[in-house]
Amino acid sequence: MLELRDLTMHFPVREGVFNRAARFCKAVDGVTLNLHAGETLGLVGESGCGKSTLGKCVVRLNQPTAGEILFEGTDLAPLKRAALKPYRRHLQMVFQDPVESLNARHTIGEILAEPFIIHGIGDRAARAASVAGLLDRVGLPATAADRYPFEFSGGQRQRIGLARAIALNPRVLVCDEPVSALDVSIQSQVLNLFLELQREMGLSYIFIAHNLAVVKHVSDRIAIMYLGRVVELAPADEIYHSARHPYTRALISAIPQPEPRRKSGRIVMTGDVPSPIDPPSGCPFHPRCPHATDRCKVEAPALRPAPNAPAGHTVSCHYDL
Amino acid sequence: MSDSSPSSPVLEVENLVTTFDTDAGTLTAVDGVSFTVKAGQTVGIVGESGCGKSVTALSIMRLLPQPMGQIAGGQIRLQGRDLVALPIDEMQQIRGGKIGMIFQEPMTALNPVHTIGRQLSEVFLLHLTKDPKDAWQRGVTMLQKVGIPAPEERMHEYPHQLSGGMRQRVVIAMALACEPSVVIADEPTTALDVTIQAQILELMQQLQRDLGLAIVLITHDLGVVAEMCDEVVVMYAGRVAESGPVESIFNHPTHPYTRGLLASIPRLSTPRKAKLPIIEGMVPSLADLPVGCRFQNRCPHRDDRCVELPPLEAVTPDHHCACHRWREIPAANVT
Numbered sequence: 001m002l003e004l005r006d007l008t009m010h011f012p013v014r015e016g017v018f019n020r021a022a023r024f025c026k027a028v029d030g031v032t033l034n035l036h037a038g039e040t041l042g043l044v045g046e047s048g049c050g051k052s053t054l055g056k057c058v059v060r061l062n063q064p065t066a067g068e069i070l071f072e073g074t075d076l077a078p079l080k081r082a083a084l085k086p087y088r089r090h091l092q093m094v095f096q097d098p099v100e101s102l103n104a105r106h107t108i109g110e111i112l113a114e115p116f117i118i119h120g121i122g123d124r125a126a127r128a129a130s131v132a133g134l135l136d137r138v139g140l141p142a143t144a145a146d147r148y149p150f151e152f153s154g155g156q157r158q159r160i161g162l163a164r165a166i167a168l169n170p171r172v173l174v175c176d177e178p179v180s181a182l183d184v185s186i187q188s189q190v191l192n193l194f195l196e197l198q199r200e201m202g203l204s205y206i207f208i209a210h211n212l213a214v215v216k217h218v219s220d221r222i223a224i225m226y227l228g229r230v231v232e233l234a235p236a237d238e239i240y241h242s243a244r245h246p247y248t249r250a251l252i253s254a255i256p257q258p259e260p261r262r263k264s265g266r267i268v269m270t271g272d273v274p275s276p277i278d279p280p281s282g283c284p285f286h287p288r289c290p291h292a293t294d295r296c297k298v299e300a301p302a303l304r305p306a307p308n309a310p311a312g313h314t315v316s317c318h319y320d321l
Numbered sequence: 322m323s324d325s326s327p328s329s330p331v332l333e334v335e336n337l338v339t340t341f342d343t344d345a346g347t348l349t350a351v352d353g354v355s356f357t358v359k360a361g362q363t364v365g366i367v368g369e370s371g372c373g374k375s376v377t378a379l380s381i382m383r384l385l386p387q388p389m390g391q392i393a394g395g396q397i398r399l400q401g402r403d404l405v406a407l408p409i410d411e412m413q414q415i416r417g418g419k420i421g422m423i424f425q426e427p428m429t430a431l432n433p434v435h436t437i438g439r440q441l442s443e444v445f446l447l448h449l450t451k452d453p454k455d456a457w458q459r460g461v462t463m464l465q466k467v468g469i470p471a472p473e474e475r476m477h478e479y480p481h482q483l484s485g486g487m488r489q490r491v492v493i494a495m496a497l498a499c500e501p502s503v504v505i506a507d508e509p510t511t512a513l514d515v516t517i518q519a520q521i522l523e524l525m526q527q528l529q530r531d532l533g534l535a536i537v538l539i540t541h542d543l544g545v546v547a548e549m550c551d552e553v554v555v556m557y558a559g560r561v562a563e564s565g566p567v568e569s570i571f572n573h574p575t576h577p578y579t580r581g582l583l584a585s586i587p588r589l590s591t592p593r594k595a596k597l598p599i600i601e602g603m604v605p606s607l608a609d610l611p612v613g614c615r616f617q618n619r620c621p622h623r624d625d626r627c628v629e630l631p632p633l634e635a636v637t638p639d640h641h642c643a644c645h646r647w648r649e650i651p652a653a654n655v656t
Contacts, residue, residue, distance in 0.1 A: 185600040256542065268523055
């Protein structure tokens with residue numbers, strides 16, 4: 001349904017007297033992914049890996065530098081504002097920070113009615129009914145419509161953000177760290193709501209997060225990103241049981257598990273994520289990789305089907321580890 | 322981590338009560354919290370936002386926002402000496418001396434306009450030496466100890482030139498500069514990526530082994546607690562809900578809140594897309610606490626007795642739980 005082809009987003013780094021863009025921050029560097037109807041694609045990586053930028057490109061909050069975003073056959077990447085408008089309602093976004101993503105001066109009713117106004121749907125009465133329906137759907141009382149964002153807790157605000165995103169029956173929801181700002185006991189409430197809405201509305205999610213346990217719980221497939229590229233893509237269970245990329249393995253082993261004294265075989269990676277402005281040559285992971293060879297320093301590995309793995313498991317590493 | 326030899330308590334917090342004067346009246350953020358930390362031991366304080374875990378840390382360091390916050394009762398004993406009544410100048414010697422502090426956000430914990438070297442030597446100049454050259458040299462040694470490559474050069478750099486993980490290492494170096502007996506770490510890895518978090522946690526464990534540190538680790542991440550701590554204190558709305566050895570808390574939680582919390586987190590072993598068990602509702606506001614047990618309005622096991630404040634009862638000699646009904650609730654084995 002949604003297909004990303006070689007999607008690239010380079011931000012110019014302006015410097016010097018003439019403010020020229022001499023260098024580029026390669027936030028997203030040639031990503032090819034697809035998303036099926038009703039599916040959740042998890043996007044995981046450390047800060048600076050380009051996962052949020054990729055999400056913003058999909059809903060066209062960023063204009064990608066190159067590549068295609070095919071939504072049901074139409075390439076959204078080159079479209080301008082007006083041409084894009086009819087598609088916007090099908091691609092919506094849920095943000096991480098439920099405080100900053102809601103206008104503090106508008107009531108919840110006004111915030112939720114806005115999508116309908118922008119797309120010219122219904123009259124005042126119909127909009128009020130829709131708003132009430134949305135609030136009910138995300139588990140908030142109808143009286144919430146007359147209140148302001150500050151009157152709600154983080155979890156409730158995230159429900160409001162979700163209500164706004166689903167207002168126009170979208171096909172794809174890009175969720176950027178939607179539960180990482182929430183308390184543990186609230187996280188599970190909101191995750192359940194995400195799963196419930198997906199079942200009821202047949203939504204497709206691109207679920208961006210750094211918490212692998214959370215991502216694995218909601219996702220059908222997971223893409224691991226490193227420095228703007230997808231390094232591994234596989235069905236969610238597969239990626240946990242038989243990760244092939246050394247980065248994925250290190251990432252999985254780094255998650256602290258809520259089981260005391262289960263510290264077996266942790267791979268502690270040395271060093272930090274390099275800057276996307278000046279990424280390493282060859283395989284971007286080679287400076288931190290315990291298996292790196294001379295070949296990795298010069299030749300960038302392409303995403304290829306993982307050997308002896310079920311279909312749909314791809315990895316970008318020269319070696320079969 | 323902890324050696325098995327019985328060591329004397331380094332830090333004892335007993336019945337700590339911390340209040341805040343606000344427009345809504347006097348609020349009790351921490352209400353009767355007690356715990357003990359021994360040398361070489363890590364005690365984790367866990368809870369959600371507003372449970373009072375950070376206020377507990379600030380109280381121990383006597384860094385409560387003034388004039389609103391004050392310690393209204395209880396004792397905080399560092400190697401037997403009560404810190405609550407200590408004059409402020411003596412407290413300043415203890416802070417950064419006997420007690421080291423690691424904060425969540427290394428960018429705000431460091432001064433952006435001073436070099437790493439200047440900030441790090443300042444700690445030594447305040448506590449250990451009068452000689453700036455000596456202080457500088459000690460700083461270099463400290464950076465080396467926390468695993469910072471090329472420490473001489475890093476000493477001349479500013480915080481913004483370092484990555485998040487490196488900055489947190491600098492903060493740890495500052496906390497450990499004067500060989501403290503206790504380190505209070507408030508969400509030390511929350512702002513870091515998982516792979517960097519793994520590095521920092523490993524560093525903290527290694528330094529603890531080398532120096533015999535007592536660590537108070539404040540966090541909301543149950544995974545971090547399970548990996549790092551010997552003892553756990555679970556806080557809810559300013560009170561201790563449950564406390565005990567980490568295995569006991571994670572494998573045999575007795576308080577309904579701890580049970581709910583442990584059941585609600587998705588694990589790698591949880592079946593995908595299954596409905597997660599939840600704790601209904603949300604943490605009550607301090608201005609509007611229920612009478613009696615503070616968890617009652619979210620508790621699936623509530624009954625008439627819960628309007629009385631439950632005392633902390635011994636489940637086993639070292640595992641305590643504040644619930645009237647813990648004996649009656651069927652034992653749940655959380656795996």
